[in-house]
Amino acid sequence: MLKLNRIHHVAVICSNYEVSKDFYVRVLGLTVLNEIYREERDSYKLDLAVGGEYQIELFSFPNPPARINNPEARGLxxxxxxxxxxxxxxxxxxxxxxxxxxxxxxxxxxxxxxxxxxxxxxxxxxxxx
Missing domain, CATH: 3.10.180.10 (2,3-Dihydroxybiphenyl 1,2-Dioxygenase, domain 1)
Structure with a gap:
């Protein structure tokens, strides 16, 4: 049987990297672990620590589609x-x-x-x- 130990990270794609980075770091108080710009994808990836055990990966991509609000869609x-x-x-x-x-x-x-x-x-x- 597959043995899952814990959730390692949750990935979030944002529309405005600087605005979302400010929100997750300043408003929520998460700690930056690593930040990179991936030129080949025109994308930032920001690893954030949550409580010393978990991580949120914040991604930016050019022109991601908007989140569906209502009705609720499948997925996260x-x-x-x-x-x-x-x-x-x-x-x-x-x-x-x-x-x-x-x-x-x-x-x-x-x-x-x-x-x-x-x-x-x-x-x-x-x-x-």
Whole structure:
């Protein structure tokens, strides 16, 4: 049987590299591990650390198609981050100019969670530990 140890990374393609880099580094506070420009693809690749265990790869490509919002399409639905305190995290994200949905409680787990969007409309969830 295939043995998967953990998720290694999630790859995100952005429409404006500098705007998305600022969002993931300044707003979300992720740490840059590596950044390269791949001239043959006219593409940046930015490796970001999440909690010392996971990574997000941020890519730029010329003219990527827009994300489908509604109806929801197959594939990645959203990116979720675990936080210690959703309410405190919301205050911090809002202070950086990001609109955040009201905090809700998961009826199954009883945990608080909320959503906001990255610069390209990718839903990002904060889920309480």
């Amino acid at each position: 639905r959203h990116l979720a981050f675990e936080v210690d305190d959703v309410e405190a995290s919301v205050i911090e994200v809002q202070a950086k100019g990001v609109q955040v949905e009201p905090v809700r409680i998961d009826p199954i787990t009883g945990k608080a969670y909320t959503f906001f969007q990255d610069p390209d409309g990718l839903p990002i969830e904060l889920y309480e530990k």
